[in-house]
Amino acid sequence: MAVLHNRVSGEELKRRLYEETEPRTTISFYQYFPVQNPQEFRDHLYKHLYNLKVFGRIYIAKEGINAQVSVPQSNFETFKTFLYSISELNNLRLNIAVDDDGKSFWVLSVKVREKIVADGITDPGFSMENKGRYVNAEQMNELLQKDDTIVIDMRNHYEYEVGHFEKAIEIPSDTFREQLPMAVDMMKGNEEKNIIMYCTGGIRCEKASAYMLHNGFKNVFHLEGGIINYAKQVKGNNQPSRFIGKNFVFDNRLGERITEDVIAKCHQCGKPCDTHTNCANNGCHLLFIQCEECRQKYDGCCSTECKETIHLPLERQKQIRKGIDKGRNVFNKSKVRLRPKLNG
Incomplete structure (x- = not known):
């Protein structure tokens, strides 16, 4: 019987990933096209990609596919050939990460969703066939x-x-x-x-x-x-980049440098910095920008309160975390209410 879901613990999969010696290529791609049977298409993809040792996350919906994966370099051409064998994905553009060690994913996750990107559009007259x-x-x-x-x-x-x-x-x-x-x-x-x-x-x-x-x-x-x-x-093409700074990416790297410009500031001390991190306190896990000096000062935490918390006994930390709804814990000036006070 074909494997259609992961059955190994995340810790074991991560250990195996870091024991790999072959380099991996990180790729992202998407395509809007009508998918008649998303679950059937999902299973078809999983069986083939699992055999190619592909890791990453893929979303399937009636409107198309959205994926970010890593592939062993020796399997890259086979992976591409398989994708292009699907008529709607033939000659699909594959975005290859420019600053990556191939260690961003350690499990293959292929999920069926309502849409490949949630948009809130309910107008039946809207169509992706008429686009810019x-x-x-x-x-x-x-x-x-x-x-x-x-x-x-x-x-x-x-x-x-x-x-x-x-x-x-x-x-x-x-x-x-x-x-x-x-x-x-x-x-x-x-x-x-x-x-x-x-x-x-x-x-x-x-x-x-x-x-x-x-x-x-x-x-x-x-x-x-x-x-x-x-x-x-x-x-x-050796052209000037009109994009300045870093491109945020949704994996362990949290960013690819495009130009040397640092246009953001540390959220704690205000020094020029564009390094995103998650608060080391698992009860917080706030995504914020932190410079190296503040990382050492706060032990990777967003506040003195979180720093004190991570040095408590584990059982006490679990008690503190119990019942907390972290929601979308992101430092965001457009939604100040989501942001706890950052000490500094």
């Missing part, structure tokens, strides 16, 4: 020099904070579903201007471009492959 025009890195740089161009960042605040395109507008919300109507409201009166949407890998800005067209905007573009593909193109 792709722009590559060279076209992006050209459009950025025009006065009638507006650039919209469709990522969260903590992503925007450490890196973004020059003159990019931040949509101040925590969730993509809130950002979509906010972007429409913020752009009213600019229906005839060039509007470029961008995000990390392209999946959010592609849907956002379709939503803007659906709401009457005329000249809508979206960055093909997002920041990941843009960084690869400017580097490969």
Whole structure:
């Protein structure tokens, strides 16, 4: 009987990963296309990718696929051949991480979801078939020099904070579903201007471009492959990068450096810093920016309170954590109520 789910503990899988000697390649990709039977498609993917020792997370929905995985280098071509054997994924663009050790994932997770990116759209007239025009890195740089161009960042605040395109507008919300109507409201009166949407890998800005067209905007573009593909193109073609700083990524690295600019500050002391970390107190686990000096001062914690907590006996720590709802524990200026006081 084929294996369709992981049956080994996370600790054991992580141990095996770090014992591997063969390098891995980290890849992200997505595609909007109609999936008639998401569960059947999910099982088909899992069986083949499991045999290729692929790790990572993949979401399947009726609207398509969204994935971030790592593949042993010796299996990369077989992996690509398998993906391209699926007609809707043939010649799919694969975003290969530019700054990665291949140790971000140690288990394969393939899940069926309602949508590959939650959008809150309920209008039955909305369709992904009518979306904005792709722009590559060279076209992006050209459009950025025009006065009638507006650039919209469709990522969260903590992503925007450490890196973004020059003159990019931040949509101040925590969730993509809130950002979509906010972007429409913020752009009213600019229906005839060039509007470029961008995000990390392209999946959010592609849907956002379709939503803007659906709401009457005329000249809508979206960055093909997002920041990941843009960084690869400017580097490969020796072009100037109009994206400055770091590109936040959703794995253990928490960031890929695109340029040497450090545009963010340590949330504790205010020094220039763009290193994200999670609070070492498991009862907090706040995502925030911390410099090396503050990391040592607070033992990797976001506050003196959390620092004191991690030095308590484990049983006492468990008692403190019991019943706490951490919610979306992210340092976010757009949602100040989510942020505990950072001492410093």
